[in-house]
Amino acid sequence: GQNIDQPTEMTATEGAIVQINCTYQTSGFNGLFWYQQHAGEAPTFLSYNVLDGLEEKGRFSSFLSRSKGYSYLLLKELQMKDSASYLCAVRSSFSGGYNKLIFGAGTRLAVHP
Amino acid sequence: GAGVSQSPRYKVAKRGQDVALRCDPISGHVSLFWYQQALGQGPEFLTYFQNEAQLDKSGLPSDRFFAERPEGSVSTLKIQRTQQEDSAVYLCASSPKREADNEQFFGPGTRLTVL
Numbered sequence: 001g002q003n004i005d006q007p008t009e010m011t012a013t014e015g016a017i018v019q020i021n022c023t024y025q026t027s028g029f030n031g032l033f034w035y036q037q038h039a040g041e042a043p044t045f046l047s048y049n050v051l052d053g054l055e056e057k058g059r060f061s062s063f064l065s066r067s068k069g070y071s072y073l074l075l076k077e078l079q080m081k082d083s084a085s086y087l088c089a090v091r092s093s094f095s096g097g098y099n100k101l102i103f104g105a106g107t108r109l110a111v112h113p
Numbered sequence: 114g115a116g117v118s119q120s121p122r123y124k125v126a127k128r129g130q131d132v133a134l135r136c137d138p139i140s141g142h143v144s145l146f147w148y149q150q151a152l153g154q155g156p157e158f159l160t161y162f163q164n165e166a167q168l169d170k171s172g173l174p175s176d177r178f179f180a181e182r183p184e185g186s187v188s189t190l191k192i193q194r195t196q197q198e199d200s201a202v203y204l205c206a207s208s209p210k211r212e213a214d215n216e217q218f219f220g221p222g223t224r225l226t227v228l
Contacts, residue, residue, distance in 0.1 A: 042219035087155050098168060103155030
């Protein structure tokens with residue numbers, strides 16, 4: 001079956017660094033995405049990893065270890081606007097020749113002054 | 114700069130009523146996905162279209178749910194005889210390529226409340 005785990009809630013201080021972990025057990029793994037979702041809004045793309053290692057994109061970095069079924073999203077220099085849910089999503093390949101995203105439940109991050 | 118749009122943004126239905134939710138994907142996008150997102154949860158896959166062909170409907174919760182994309186652009190998700198457990202946000206996403214290799218672009222969602 002498909003299983004994706006991430007913490008339900010996290011809190012952090014403005015200006016600090018926070019790491020949001022995601023572990024997964026899926027078949028047909030074909031990449032891992034992180035999305036940000038503010039309350040009442042659509043998920044927006046943050047990062048994508050398909051190979052092991054760290055991908056850096058401004059204040060956001062994402063890491064992947066395929067052998068461990070593990071990823072993390074690192075947010076630096078936190079700002080109040082970073083308060084949102086962060087969704088880990090695994091892309092799985094299916095025999096029909098297309099990919100499907102399987103989402104975790106999301107981690108609600110609260111940034112306080 | 115048109116992104117993915119959905120209508121209505123909010124829908125309140127009485128139990129047993131039929132509803133139709135519309136998705137306008139980004140022009141030219143081949144792949145279109147529907148997701149259901151319950152409060153405090155991540156999106157759950159419902160169905161996938163490649164142009165007008167519905168290639169996967171394994172996530173549709175029951176035969177009360179039906180989706181179509183007759184001309185390969187606009188899609189409609191129809192829910193018949195709505196139940197309270199159908200209350201959720203319904204998200205539509207599109208992607209430019211056939212195999213959804215790229216990121217998926219999400220619409221704002223339709224929040225359905227069934228009373």
